[in-house]
Amino acid sequence: MTDLSSPTDRGVRVVAHRGASYAHPEHTIEAYRRAIADGADALECDVRLSADGRLVCVHDRTVERTSDGRGVVSEMTYEELSALDFGRWKGDAHRGARVLLFEDLLKEALAADRPVGLAVETKHPTRAGGRLEAELVRVLRDHGLADGASGLVEVMSFSRTALTRMHRLAPGLPAVYLIERRVRPVRPPFATHAGPGIDLVRKDPALVGRLKAKGLAVRVWTVDEREDVELCVRLGVDTLITNRPREVREQLGARAR
Template sequence: MTATTPSLRTARTTRVVAHRGASHEHPEHTLEAYRKAIADGADALECDVRLTRDGRLVCVHDRTVERTSDGRGVVSAMTYEELCAFDFGGWKGEEHRGARVLLFEDLLKEALAADRPVGLAVETKHPTRAGGRLEAELVRLLKEYGLADGADGRVEVMSFSRNALTRLHRLAPGLPAVYLVERAVRPPRPPFAGHAGPGIDLVRRDPGLVGRLRAKGLRVRVWTVDEPEDVELCVRLGVETIITNRPRQVREQLEAM
């Protein structure tokens, strides 16, 4: 079987990772979104983490809070208490109003409390004034919960930053690492990164990239895959993991293939 031949087994074993939760329907990075993703059958939950001014690890994608809250300001310049004053749900609709900024630790507890194994794919966001303190706090917290050795594969770490992945490897060498890829030309990947993560736009333009990455011994995950034709493309190319805002729809499509 070639990498470009559709495979029933490949479709059924493709992992589905919920991008910031079930974020097509619910405000991203909220417990509401992640609980829905778990209910929708996601294999893992993707999140972005940043460090507040007082050293708390929060799930926020952007450098600032304007897009996803009713507040203003830079995440790293504010304390957790200051962030808690903002509404992180109302931008998605009145029915979601009142959501607070999500602590990574609370998301971790939610995943661990699920009635089945649910993984976490954690992206550390850079550049940031926190620098290496971001990775240090993430690993400290994972060690507290016995998850930093990577033995059960429950937690994976991701970044576009080679330096960030290098720091994570030094702090917790057992954690699976994913080198995210946004453009065709990238610096050499960290040698310890066993996964590559190209975006769907790049895969559409250059489908052969997936085969070249796999030929280097890398597992491939593609983000952010929401359209049925893109799901089909990923399965056809042998992509192991799909990151999506629509975990239920993607899971149902894969099960029907």
């Protein structure tokens, strides 16, 4: 079994942030296929529930930034979301990209010719509440992945409540507690990973050591600049989440030679 919740024998893990989103519109199947081709160890995605209970890969609460439509994701049916163009904002070359179901992304990862993990962030607050985590676990269970035995899936959130809920539903899945502005005084006791943003790491590099001293593996988002990659490697970061998986993988490879 390949455990993708910890560094592989290639060293620092590289996780594709919403796919290879430097080259393709985020959260589209094209972005994820490119990320797999670029050698990403895992694919990061954000999930929300549509009005009719479908698990879709969309970061924002609304669709304005990433599509040609308007509206709140949780108030739109999957059919309504599917009618929107999620590629045009990235340029005419990407027109026609459609909203991605999480289950379709999961199938894409499982069909890869090598183990490719999934780092799934449940987005909160949302009107879906606990239904979001329940649906995620249902889909994972349908594919035999909810018990965590495969090592292919990990869950992430800024919400301690969301991670606690996931732990109750699927205690075998690794949990990543995301940190944006500061280290919160209380983290889920079952979380094995901490995920500070790169801005926080730049301001407080010693944070990585403090987190590791607590027994936590550390992943940093979103690491696109060469100097940030170097900083994270020097600090002993275990996982880099990046929009540029190929470039980061090549930089890490060059350091190892």
